[in-house]
Amino acid sequence: MLPVPKLAVYGFQHVLAFYAGAVIVPILLASAIGLSEQQLIHLINADLFTCGIASIIQAQGFWKVGVRLPLLQGVTFTAVSPMIAIGMAAGGGTDGLLVIYGSVIVAGLATFLIAPWFGRLIKYFPPVVTGSVITIIGIALLPVGALDAVGGGAAKDPTNGRYLAYALGTLALIVIMQRIFRGFLATIAVLAGLVVGTLVAWALGDAHFDAVAGSAWVGVTSPFYFGLPKFSIAAIISMIVVMLITAVETTGDVFATGEIVDKKVGREDISRALRADGLATTLGGVLNSFPYTCFAENVGLVRLTRIKSRYVVVAAGVIMILLGMLPKAGAIVAGIPHPVLGGAALAMFATVAVVGIQTLSRVDFNDHRNIVIVGTSLGLAMLVTAQPDIAKAVPEWAQIILGSGITLGSLTAILLNILFHHVGKGRGAAVAGTPGHGEIRLNRVNEMSQEEFVAAFGQLFQGPVWAAENAYTRRPYADTQALRRAFQDALFGATPEQQRDLMTHYPALGSAAVAEGETGQMSARDQATVGLTRLADEDSDEFLRVTGEYERKFGFPLIVCVRDMHSREEILHQGEIRLHNSPAQEHAAALIEIAKIASHRFDDLVAGANPIHAARLQRFENL
Template sequence: MKAVLRPSSRQTSRHPVDQLLPPGKLAVYGAQHVLAFYAGAVIVPILLASAIGLSTEQLIHLINADLFTCGIASIIQSVGFWKVGVRLPLLQGVTFTAVSPMIAIGLAAGGGTDGLLVIYGAVLVAGLATFFIAPFFSKLIRFFPPVVTGSVITIIGLALLPVAAGDAVGGAGPDAAPTSGKNMAYALGTLALIVLIQRVFKGFMATIAVLIGLVAGTLVAWAFGDAHFGAVGDAAWAGVTTPFYFGWPKFSVAAIISMVVVMLITAVETTGDVFATGEIVEKRIGREDIARALRADGLATTIGGVFNSFPYTCFAENVGLVRLTRVRSRWVVATAGAIMIVIGLLPKAGAIVAGVPHPVLGGAALAMFATVAVVGFQTLTKVDFHDHRNVVIVATSVGLAMYVTAQPQVAQAVPDWAEIIFGSGITLGSLTAIFLNILFHHVGKNFGPAVAGQPGDTVRLDQVNKMTREEFVETFGGLFQGPRWAVERAWDMRPYADTHALRRSFQEALFSGSRDEQRDLIQAYPQLGSQFVADGLSGEASLRDQSDKGLTFLGDPERDQLAAITSEYEQRFGFPLVISVRDAESYDRIVEQGRERLGNCENQEHAAALLEIAKIAGYRFDDFVSDANPIHSARTRWSSNR
């Protein structure tokens, strides 16, 4: 029996990221990643070849080389070795940030193969530079708090949605289908099928919803004559990519500097993708994880320069797929990498995958890219928005990102050196979030958000951290009735990083008290609906609490009913009935809850009273913050009531 249990115990203790799934599931999930990734993977060589004047034969080789190297890069990132690879389900692809600079480098070198060789020289050096600066860049992780990572992740998701929308209406480029109602039907039909499968099925079927949607959408389009696989017959069975196929690389200082800048910007995007994936798979991301991911980017980019490909980064498209399917194993991405290597060596296989119509791919991408934005929203819930500086950081960075995403011609109005920044909403928004975070939180005096007081006489977090015990108790003593021991112990937990930490200190102090201390605190709370509270004799805080559901102006029948319940409760347990009135739906629910709790044991009610006191203190803390930030609070209330 013991021999049977040991493997099971080891398996359950392994993080889902590291779990090795059965071969069949690995193949299916890996294929799903490849299909979702394919269009984004090949668009860079297509755009580059068209811009610098490469032949069709050269373009085919670039696509095969790109897929082959994507596979190698994805295996390096997901499997990892030594200090290379973050070992998360992150699939690698050619960064879009490099498109404009590579085109500029290629054209400046005369275009064609000559331009391509200068590009590869810059890619090789930039890859090596990224590899060696990775540990130094990772030390900047303190400049990536949730306000930055949440903004970057949200921007990535939102900025990719127009790409999905472009595919949904027929795609881009000379081979794109015209915009039509049929294209819209393919896109929305694929999206609807994915949603339906997610709603109806569970388990394995739900996790391959995107794959089913892509296959079904392609089959329907093929039946109507809108999916074409003629290229399969023309494609060769085998196509091996060889190092330096186009010739030995050439090196230009200006091109190298430009590409190093691209990789630094890409490092910011990679950092955002790593944090996003960490959120999705519930794995904490540290400085060494960022360094490992960036080393993998650098190594993959160097390999790309050798095998006729381009700079690599984590692909946000597949981050969305991980979130949507909830399949967290990194070995799925490793399998996808192996599939891409095979496709890169078998042009016919690549031609089959390339037959997926743009509208079908766009319909699936709408779901995947939007889920990346949702991860950003979830990360932003950790941000202290009582601090107005964080509101400015998020609003400005997202606003600028959407500005250049919606109006891409803006890049044409800036100097050439700035096009690399203004040519991408992800780049501009990410750099803006980082810069504003440094400006607001790391430059000059940091007073922190207002947490108490009135306009003109507010108490800010920086001041709270410097308060004496007496000053702290005087400021926050009203969070609890009666004894002040919980507030005194909260003072011992200074300094507070933000208002969330300050709030948590009161909760931790409350539950750290002895049973006798907690009992004395419970005894201090007034009876629900008593005239004593209505007359304001138990304090302004209690009056505000109980007036929320009208307990301070009850009619005689209701007051008598509530008094009977609270009296019976106190006789039974020896302490008053404590309920967080603001949490209750109505007066009737308060009465019903009081009657239900009469049937509990004393220990359970002691714990229940503490939980209710913690809730009451939380509301009172919110009142403190709202009083100190009346404009922000009014705007928040107005927005939530719209």
């Protein structure tokens, strides 16, 4: 909880970054289904008011509702086209709006009820999926920022030098403030960019606030302002599909924010977030608004400012509620010129993509399946983003998927991950090798001679093979996890002399022997995951210093499971800390790291034996 003045400033910054995206949905919908200007004003007020409530629910949370992360809620763009289709099918105008609200209410309740079930699907969202989805969200939103940068909507003019100057000037100010200032001033860089950019545009006659005079001082939205909702089965089904797709986007935003604030996101977190989406969507239908989801724009703002307090979003929610009740204040915020907003949006959307890239850095791209998943999902997302009219080539029911690069790319990443990493396991426990190239299944493992067993699994450890020999004595194995535990028991049940001898066979981190393949493919693969096989001279010298000091003190190399590390700096930092430990503690620490390394290598063998996995690189052909 930050001091109230900071909460107010940071919250207002979130509102400014969010505002244009918040009001665009009612503007587009009102224009498409033929609502009056007065009805549009009420829709905007209702949207802001409900956005504030929804954001407080998500960030503050209560009971099992709300993920309690700095996630701001807004109307989902995914619902725009379906809502227009529903409204026009019902005759447009108020009649169409009431059918829309009926479908929104039911879809919100359905989302609330299925949230726990959806949370159980978290195993289908490993880093290869979440990283792809987060990256796609950031990249797919960049054209939105670019459109604002050249004037936005019908006013766009890419050749207008003033538009370009406003956008690049706002972006430059944000970058300069991030570089020069520290602390509070650095964290309000986006707010400062928006305010200064707007003032400059106003001084030059390019920012207008004429709507302020014509707006009322107070305007309160009332439930069912346009009349009681109407319910249509077709409309309800369409909106439930929209909410299922939105759940995927929300899941990506929750993971992205979890990465930023360094919180592990679990199954219950996803369920809480989706319950908040469902409750907010139901409230939206009652309070004359629309379906809600987490806003990616503000995920980028959290990353850019590094302000991780969820109470900042609560403050933003309070401000939005006030704006929803004060149309004049909303009209002032609406006066921010599109090019100024576009300059800030480019920074925020690109930052979301960077978070996705950070997540993808934990993915094993030596596994060709992951390359296919990321490449295909990104490619299809960019196809739809670059050529949005391609959706017109398919029937209307399919346009909900092809109408959004985020939707298409996200679903592609999820489905390909299931296809490559989950489908086919029912054929039995394949535990090593590749199909058609020496695949080894569990029943075959239980029938192996000791020599065959050691040949297949001795590579889980460096040097001596006694761990594999001891694990062999624990046959038969009921499943692959029993086999995995056999290796763990063999390692920790050995004599201290055997354990120490094993430690001495592990290569030094970042050594030339590993990079040149002299220590085996497994070591090279382990260390390549964080770039230790391609160190620059300066980095190589630093690793040589730390690992040398460690080995001189303890008599065996510094052993770290580098696949669990995020960067080379983190590995060096751990090495520096462990230099101060006692020999007994380091003996135990080294054993744990060896067990982690062996577990990752075991996973590689299991993945290599997946029945649908092609014989990539024929890495285990000799098995």
